[in-house]
Amino acid sequence: MKIALYGQYYKDNTEDIIEKVLRVFDRYAPQVxxxxxxxxxLNEKGLLPKPFDTFSEHEELQEGIDLFISIGGDGTMLRAATLVRDKNIPIVGINAGRLGFLATVQQENIEALLPQIFTGGYKISSRSLLSLDYQGMSPEDSALDFALNEVTVSRKDTTSMITIDVKLNGDHLNSYWADGLIISTPTGSTGYSLSCGGPVLMPDVTSLVITPIAPHNLNARPLVIPDDTDIELRVSSREEQHLVSLDSRIISVNVETVLRLKKAGFTIKLVEFPQEKFLDTLRKKLLWGEDKRN
Structure with a gap:
């Protein structure tokens, strides 16, 4: 088996995580x-017992890689998705931060769960993505024109609201007066959208969520739409530009630019272990059942 390893270094626990991962690797001898x-x-910290091959870019991920391991939090998982892209390499998230919805393997469970990738004791959860296109998009931005969690439009250099005109399949939906607007995938429904009052979607539903950010009109509510909908956004503002974010990547775009969003033509494959299912994570994260009256 050939495994790619990526992560962020956290002084509190990365050393322990790497030691546990390498112990599992010693037992099963994958190519890493x-x-x-x-x-x-890791080399500077003296955590690697021997040299390993390296990669830097998406293009350097060789054919035949069976698994991609991400060590960090959910943000690290989102960056891992920009490396994997459309290569269909399953991603395992080892959590080095707070409890996350994407990096679900907890530090104390590494040596119990990681061996299951060698024995087939897991399933693949395919996650849909959003793609973005607009006239004048740079080649650099076009190379990373997708989001696993959400695409967000928001104001720039102003405290004034912006107006976001939204069309679905060519039909006018609404003109939102707000600080911004979130278009979320099912995976992203537990992120920024949730904090703005959006619903939680199960990862395998074929839907998207449109969630306004601090709307001026209180009757502007989140809306669930089919994920095969073609979405057009056009922002009006007192400023010359507004912001567009694809997960954690931010672009400045001229106002009145027509942004075209649709479901991406590929998915990101996440590894799910029987012991760390989405519903288990949801209960832990949202503290369901903590109320003693339940």
Missing amino acids: LIEANFYTV
Whole structure:
């Protein structure tokens, strides 16, 4: 088996996580590649017992890689998705931060769960993405024109509201007066959209969520739409530009630019272990059942 390893270094627990991962690797002897920056940090900390091959970019992920391991939080998982892209390499998230919805393997469970990737004791959860296109998009932005969690439009350099005109399949939906607007995938429904009052979607539903950010009109509510909908956004503002974010990547775009969003033509494959299912994570994260009256 060939495994790519990527992560962020956290002084509190990365050493322990790497030691546990390497112990599992010693038992099953996979071929391992480590992302170059992460490799440098681990080497400087003396955490690697031997040299490993490295990679830096999406293009350097060789054919035949069976698994991609991300060590960090959900943000690290989102960056891992930009490396994997459309290569259909399953991603395992080892959580080095707070409880996350994407990085679900907890530090204390590494040696119990990680061996299951070698024995087939897991299933694949395919996650849909959003793609973005607009006239004048740079080649650099076009190369990363997708989002696993959400695409967000928001104001820039102003405290005034912006107006976001929305069309669905060519039909006018609404003109939102708000600080911004979130278009969320099912995966992203537990993120920014949830904090703005959006609903939680199960990962395998074929829907998207439109969630306004601090709307001027209180009757502007989140809306669930089919994920095969073609979405057009056009922002009006007192400023010359507004912001568009694809997960954690931010672009400045001229106002009145027509943004075209649709479901991406590929999915991100996440590894799900029987012991760390989405509903288990949801209960833990939202503290369901903590109320003693339940």
